[in-house]
Amino acid sequence: MTVKQGATRTRDRKSLERRDQLAESALKTLGEFGYAHTSLRDIAANSEFSHGVVHYYFADKTELITYCVRYYKAQCATRYDAIVASATTAEELRLGFADKLCETLVEDSSMHRLWYDMRTQAMFDPALQPDVLMIDSTLEEMIWRVLSRYAALSGQSLTIDSPTAYAMLDGVFERALLHHLAADGECVEWLRSRALGLLPTLLGA
Amino acid sequence: MTVKQGATRTRDRKSLERRDQLAESALKTLGEFGYAHTSLRDIAANSEFSHGVVHYYFADKTELITYCVRYYKAQCATRYDAIVASATTAEELRLGFADKLCETLVEDSSMHRLWYDMRTQAMFDPALQPDVLMIDSTLEEMIWRVLSRYAALSGQSLTIDSPTAYAMLDGVFERALLHHLAADGECVEWLRSRALGLLPTLLGA
DNA sequence: CTGCGCACTTGACAAATGTCAAGACATACT
DNA sequence: AGTATGTCTTGACATTTGTCAAGTGCGCAG
Numbered sequence: 001m002t003v004k005q006g007a008t009r010t011r012d013r014k015s016l017e018r019r020d021q022l023a024e025s026a027l028k029t030l031g032e033f034g035y036a037h038t039s040l041r042d043i044a045a046n047s048e049f050s051h052g053v054v055h056y057y058f059a060d061k062t063e064l065i066t067y068c069v070r071y072y073k074a075q076c077a078t079r080y081d082a083i084v085a086s087a088t089t090a091e092e093l094r095l096g097f098a099d100k101l102c103e104t105l106v107e108d109s110s111m112h113r114l115w116y117d118m119r120t121q122a123m124f125d126p127a128l129q130p131d132v133l134m135i136d137s138t139l140e141e142m143i144w145r146v147l148s149r150y151a152a153l154s155g156q157s158l159t160i161d162s163p164t165a166y167a168m169l170d171g172v173f174e175r176a177l178l179h180h181l182a183a184d185g186e187c188v189e190w191l192r193s194r195a196l197g198l199l200p201t202l203l204g205a
Numbered sequence: 206m207t208v209k210q211g212a213t214r215t216r217d218r219k220s221l222e223r224r225d226q227l228a229e230s231a232l233k234t235l236g237e238f239g240y241a242h243t244s245l246r247d248i249a250a251n252s253e254f255s256h257g258v259v260h261y262y263f264a265d266k267t268e269l270i271t272y273c274v275r276y277y278k279a280q281c282a283t284r285y286d287a288i289v290a291s292a293t294t295a296e297e298l299r300l301g302f303a304d305k306l307c308e309t310l311v312e313d314s315s316m317h318r319l320w321y322d323m324r325t326q327a328m329f330d331p332a333l334q335p336d337v338l339m340i341d342s343t344l345e346e347m348i349w350r351v352l353s354r355y356a357a358l359s360g361q362s363l364t365i366d367s368p369t370a371y372a373m374l375d376g377v378f379e380r381a382l383l384h385h386l387a388a389d390g391e392c393v394e395w396l397r398s399r400a401l402g403l404l405p406t407l408l409g410a
Numbered sequence: 411c412t413g414c415g416c417a418c419t420t421g422a423c424a425a426a427t428g429t430c431a432a433g434a435c436a437t438a439c440t
Numbered sequence: 441a442g443t444a445t446g447t448c449t450t451g452a453c454a455t456t457t458g459t460c461a462a463g464t465g466c467g468c469a470g
Contacts, residue, residue: 018417034329036241039457050419055459113328119383120325123318124239129387136383164377164399171376172369178324178341182334194369223447244427255449260429 019057022047023071026064031110035117040064062127069118069131076111077138079104080146090153097146098195102188105176112177140166147202156203165202172198224262227252228276231269236315240322245269267332274323274336281316282343284309285351295358302351303400307393310381317382345371352407361408370407377403 025047030038040061044051058064080100087093105112115135122132144162151158158165176191230252235243245266249256263269285305292298310317320340327337349367356363363370377399384392 014417034326036326037329040459041457052419052421052460053417056418061458113325116325116328120318120321121239121241123321123383123386124242126387133383133387136380163380163395164402167376167380167399168373169376171372171374171379174376174379175341175368175372178328178338181328182331182338190368194372198369219447245429246427257430257450258448261448266428 015057018053019067020071022049022054022057022064023068026068027072027111027114030068030117031114034114035065035121065118066128066131069128069135072111072115072118073131073135073138076115077135077142080142084145084149087149087153090150093146093150093153094196094199097150097199098192101173101195102192105173105180105188105191109177109181112173113181116174116177139170143169147199150199151203154200154203158202159204160202169195169198220262223258224272225276227254227259227262227269228273231273232277232316232319235273235322236319239319240270240326270323271333271336274333274340277316277320277323278336278340278343281320282340282347285347289350289354292354292358295355298351298355298358299401299404302355302404303397306378306400307397310378310385310393310396314382314386317378318386321379321382344375348374352404355404356408359405359408363407364409365407374400374403 026043029043029046040054041051044054083096119132122128140162143166172194176187179187231248234248234251245259246256249259288301324337327333345367348371381392381396
């Protein structure tokens with residue numbers, strides 16, 4: 001009995017592991033060269049397999065990309081949860097959040113620019129929109145958990161809504177990322193000070 | 206006497222007009238398909254010329270793209286200046302700015318997503334960074350003119366710095382654009398209400 | 411041991427793409 | 441008129457890319 005379903009393997013655990021393995025190679029490559037300059041051969045070259053294997057596990061390039069987008073989500077949506085859980089004062093949460101923000105800006109800069117790349121691609125390709133919008137919501141909720149915890153620890157209430165708060169913070173982070181990748185050394189501290197300043201601002205006026 | 210300079214024409218006015226003409230076709234095409242899926246032949250097909258003409262006026266694809274980025278700047282940096290100049294009250298400026306923001310979100314959505322595409326490409330390609338950073342500064346100044354005028358008309362002072370204000374507003378606009386292109390009908394009014402709400406917030410606490 | 415099915419490789423094909431040389435066409439100058 | 445020069449087209453090239461068919465090796469069931 002064949003295990004194929006449509007043109008791609010999806011059933012057994014071995015296949016899922018391979019798909020994840022390829023997704024990781026793809027994310028690594030996409031984060032390095034960007035969506036526009038990454039071919040399936042580049043992705044395979046960054047794995048331990050040959051270029052044909054991609055088409056064995058994925059029907060086409062689009063299926064690989066969308067799978068990667070979904071796979072990406074699992075890695076990034078819990079980034080601040082440890083700090084939210086461990087912080088006992090508003091100040092501790094504020095400092096920890098700003099630190100983590102600056103840390104991931106530097107350490108995961110390739111993954112972040114890939115995310116902005118994919119989100120922008122979704123503006124052109126409707127096929128990417130469902131997944132991208134879902135991830136954006138997940139990230140928004142991640143930020144909202146930080147903010148509502150910060151408000152609770154401060155004994156204040158939030159006057160801003162979740163989408164707006166996320167969008168503003170995201171805009172600040174995207175700007176910091178662009179300048180960081182353009183070799184602007186000051187932007188890390190800029191991001192830290194903006195994050196530190198923004199949290200109190202987002203509470204009641 | 207030949208007018209060639211290096212591999213491309215740059216001197217006389219006729220050549221500059223052709224370059225602008227091609228840049229317009231390129232921007233139109235790029236706004237439609239995105240950077241990743243636009244070829245020089247697509248661009249030429251959207252003009253009245255054949256595909257070879259691109260290489261007659263531009264040394265290579267990179268030179269065309271960077272020229273387009275620069276050309277783009279001239280079109281967008283004065284979008285709100287008329288409202289800034291004509292508004293006589295803070296409320297008039299606030300409403301006019303929000304209206305213009307929503308109007309351009311819908312009318313110029315292809316150009317906006319192209320801008321976000323190019324800005325993201327700059328995260329991968331250092332060759333684009335100087336132009337992109339310069340345009341970003343120009344846009345930031347455009348927003349700053351609105352905000353400082355709004356503060357003056359309100360008789361209040363701005364407590365936020367220019368980069369942060371621009372980054373936050375840009376994040377809100379980018380989110381609205383993504384949802385607008387994903388056929389979310391409510392996001393225009395969402396953008397309007399956020400813009401209306403944000404202007405007073407950006408003044409003193 | 412033998413054959414079968416799965417996982418993967420190899421090689422190939424067609425289409426797309428950046429680049430560019432060669433020529434056609436037009437306009438201006440002598 | 442004839443020539444030269446600038447402008448644009450045509451066709452071609454090498455390469456890249458997505459796709460896929462055919463084949464190889466390996467483990468396992470019978």
